[in-house]
Amino acid sequence: xxxxxxxxxxxxxxxxxxxxxxxxxxxxxxxxxxxxxxxxxxxxxxxxxxxxxxxxxxxxxxxxxxxxxxxxxxxxxxxxxxxxxxxxxxxxxxxxxxxxxxxxxxxxxxxxxxxxxxxxxxxxxxxxxxxxxxxxxxxxxxxxxxxxxxxxxxxxxxxxxxxxxxxxxxxxxxxxxxxxxxxxxxxxxxxxx
Amino acid sequence: xxxxxxxxxxxxxxxxxxxxxxxxxxxxxxxxxxxxxxxxxxxxxxxxxxxxxxxxxxxxxxxxxxxxxxxxxxxxxxxxxxxxxxxxxxxxxxxxxxxxxxxxxxxxxxxxxxxxxxxxxxxxxxxxxxxxxxxxxxxxxxxxxxxxxxxxxxxxxxxxxxxxxxxxxxxxxxxxxxxxxxxxxxxxxxxxx
DNA sequence: TCAGCTATCTATAAGCC
DNA sequence: TGGCTTATAGATAGCTG
Numbered sequence: 001x002x003x004x005x006x007x008x009x010x011x012x013x014x015x016x017x018x019x020x021x022x023x024x025x026x027x028x029x030x031x032x033x034x035x036x037x038x039x040x041x042x043x044x045x046x047x048x049x050x051x052x053x054x055x056x057x058x059x060x061x062x063x064x065x066x067x068x069x070x071x072x073x074x075x076x077x078x079x080x081x082x083x084x085x086x087x088x089x090x091x092x093x094x095x096x097x098x099x100x101x102x103x104x105x106x107x108x109x110x111x112x113x114x115x116x117x118x119x120x121x122x123x124x125x126x127x128x129x130x131x132x133x134x135x136x137x138x139x140x141x142x143x144x145x146x147x148x149x150x151x152x153x154x155x156x157x158x159x160x161x162x163x164x165x166x167x168x169x170x171x172x173x174x175x176x177x178x179x180x181x182x183x184x185x186x187x188x189x190x191x192x193x
Numbered sequence: 194x195x196x197x198x199x200x201x202x203x204x205x206x207x208x209x210x211x212x213x214x215x216x217x218x219x220x221x222x223x224x225x226x227x228x229x230x231x232x233x234x235x236x237x238x239x240x241x242x243x244x245x246x247x248x249x250x251x252x253x254x255x256x257x258x259x260x261x262x263x264x265x266x267x268x269x270x271x272x273x274x275x276x277x278x279x280x281x282x283x284x285x286x287x288x289x290x291x292x293x294x295x296x297x298x299x300x301x302x303x304x305x306x307x308x309x310x311x312x313x314x315x316x317x318x319x320x321x322x323x324x325x326x327x328x329x330x331x332x333x334x335x336x337x338x339x340x341x342x343x344x345x346x347x348x349x350x351x352x353x354x355x356x357x358x359x360x361x362x363x364x365x366x367x368x369x370x371x372x373x374x375x376x377x378x379x380x381x382x383x384x385x386x
Numbered sequence: 387t388c389a390g391c392t393a394t395c396t397a398t399a400a401g402c403c
Numbered sequence: 404t405g406g407c408t409t410a411t412a413g414a415t416a417g418c419t420g
Binding site for chain 3: 194195196197198199209212213216217220223224
Binding site: 388389390391392393394395396397398399400401402403 | 405406407408409410411412413414415416417418419420
């Protein structure tokens with residue numbers, strides 16, 4: 001692709017190889033995200049550069065997909081894996097985020113604008129709204145909203161109520177999205193797990 | 194790509210979506226293999242179709258790459274976990290004190306008993322239930338439930354999956370009740386707080 | 387390193403079997 | 404389903420600043 005066709009064999013020049021690695025890795029992740037959006041697939045990608053640097057892409061997260069792959073017959077591990085996966089979603093490699101931002105900027109408008117209009121500018125989302133149809137843009141926006149909200153709450157709690165601030169720092173409770181519950185994302189916990 | 198440009202959003206027609214999924218999955222794996230060959234990278238990809246069918250690509254193998262990924266995350270996050278544990282310890286004292294203050298503020302009511310009856314003894318709570326009427330007792334019960342859950346999960350994870358156990362010990366996630374959000378209590382978590 | 391810039395090359399959306 | 408074909412959209416190799 002590009003100015004010349006190159007043979008599919010190891011690129012000898014190190015600098016050249018590094019550039020190609022970056023570009024193609026980005027392209028690979030973009031393709032993966034499109035596959036997720038277009039087809040509703042779940043995808044996890046882990047890439048190690050020759051230098052040993054790691055990059056990953058995951059939807060809904062690397063861990064959830066990998067765990068499902070490794071433990072398809074173990075429901076306990078599956079559920080626990082999902083919990084942890086959701087918790088760690090925000091630790092995604094920069095690529096996922098950057099990619100989403102890029103897409104958000106490029107594709108801003110259309111569906112997203114409509115969606116935002118109906119939601120208004122209050123940046124409030126109903127958490128039990130159907131999630132299936134939300135695309136990356138919306139999810140990204142929602143994530144930002146949650147982060148903002150969390151930040152505000154954190155500050156608010158600290159100055160108004162030490163107990164809540166404590167909870168924030170210390171409680172071990174789990175919040176989890178249970179995507180398998182149905183069309184709605186719901187937050188729940190259960191002591192019998 | 195192709196005859197027409199299509200928007201990157203979920204394809205509605207099922208048959209069409211299935212075709213696109215197959216084609217793009219093939220393309221994704223091809224891109225991945227080229228990345229491996231051209232740049233000497235290690236790549237693992239796991240894909241679940243909406244129907245739940247799994248496909249994977251790995252070089253040298255999915256397992257080797259995933260293992261490397263998981264181990265690396267363990268190491269990276271280990272220290273963070275230690276720090277957090279210490280923070281929690283330091284907050285313990287304050288928590289106890291403030292809890293007493295909270296007790297003074299909260300009133301108990303029959304609502305709790307009714308609520309508990311309808312829920313039965315399974316210790317399962319639906320988080321989108323109205324929370325406004327929950328008093329201190331209820332909150333404490335919830336807290337105990339969460340602590341039990343955490344403990345069980347911890348044990349379970351330790352014996353079943355060192356990686357997950359790691360996650361549990363170190364995750365920064367939290368569940369919290371946000372009484373001011375509205376009539377529903379919502380849980381969320383965040384790995385960065 | 388790092389971000390554009392195109393000329394080219396590849397992937398693929400629609401069709402058609 | 405699963406291949407082909409073809410017209411286009413998208414990815415990217417080689418360069419440049």
